[in-house]
Amino acid sequence: xxxxxxxxxxxxxxxxxxxxxxxxxxxxxxxxxxxxxxxxxxxxxxxxxxxxxxxxxxxxxxxxxxxxxxxxxxxxxxxxxxxxxxxxxxxxxxxxxxxxxxxxxxxxxxxxxxxxxxxxxxxxxxxxxxxxxxxxxxxxxxxxxxxxxxxxxxxxxxx
Numbered sequence: 663x664x665x666x667x668x669x670x671x672x673x674x675x676x677x678x679x680x681x682x683x684x685x686x687x688x689x690x691x692x693x694x695x696x697x698x699x700x701x702x703x704x705x706x707x708x709x710x711x712x713x714x715x716x717x718x719x720x721x722x723x724x725x726x727x728x729x730x731x732x733x734x735x736x737x738x739x740x741x742x743x744x745x746x747x748x749x750x751x752x753x754x755x756x757x758x759x760x761x762x763x764x765x766x767x768x769x770x771x772x773x774x775x776x777x778x779x780x781x782x783x784x785x786x787x788x789x790x791x792x793x794x795x796x797x798x799x800x801x802x803x804x805x806x807x808x809x810x811x812x813x814x815x816x817x818x819x820x821x
Contacts, residue, residue: 665763665784671793698722704729705729713735714735716744724756733758738767749764768784
């Protein structure tokens with residue numbers, strides 16, 4: 663399966679593990695519950711990413727962020743904006759610089775805004791056209807709010 667990372671189509675090297683139990687070989691994301699239950703074992707194993715649900719608290723894992731190559735934020739519904747907030751908090755409050763990947767139910771029209779909130783990877787649903795999805799990143803030419811990489815709002819025609 664392929665995905666979009668840093669506005670490029672690449673092969674997906676990661677899989678998503680079960681809640682708790684046997685972890686498949688290779689690079690795997692685990693839930694917060696799994697991480698908390700088997701933290702030391704997972705650290706020793708390596709190649710671990712974290713999978714966040716919209717209801718997960720970053721306070722519970724803030725001191726462990728350095729252990730994760732990737733943090734995947736699961737969108738259970740495309741109209742649930744809490745994943746946007748999690749990504750922004752990871753970048754701005756907690757200084758996470760690794761991959762933040764959107765997984766689950768989201769739509770092409772959200773990609774541009776997700777990127778502005780800190781996502782840099784997008785695992786779209788099976789069968790979605792990744793070439794078409796890439797066009798979402800150039801859909802807007804005027805912005806009115808800073809993104810996670812800007813410290814002030816961009817100049818615009820309204821000033």
